[in-house]
Amino acid sequence: MLEGLIASLISGGVGGNLAGMLMKKFSLGTLWNTVVGILGGAGGMQLLELVGMLGGEGGLIANIAGSAVGGGVLMTIVSMVKNAMAGQKQAA
DSSP states (O other): OHHHHHHHHHHHHHHHHHHHHHOGGGOOOHHHHHHHHHHHHHHHHHHHHHTTOSSSTTHHHHHHHHHHHHHHHHHHHHHHHHHHHHHHHHHO
16 A cells, blocks of 8 residues: 555656656646646546556556556646636736
């Protein structure tokens, strides 16, 4: 259980940073890409547990992959919201 959580948090942080590197327009900077990615990784792990994909042989691999994707997705969403809010402030 603990190793799964650690793997989830690390892979979420990596996923957030990978998303930031691949989509520079949405990058929040290394620190915030990591923080938001970690939160997304934890959410990705919870979602996989909810649908029952973390049991069995491929559980750790599914956890790492799902957490990395969750981290990247959440980082992108947060960045898009941040950019939209910044655009509203400039328009006002």
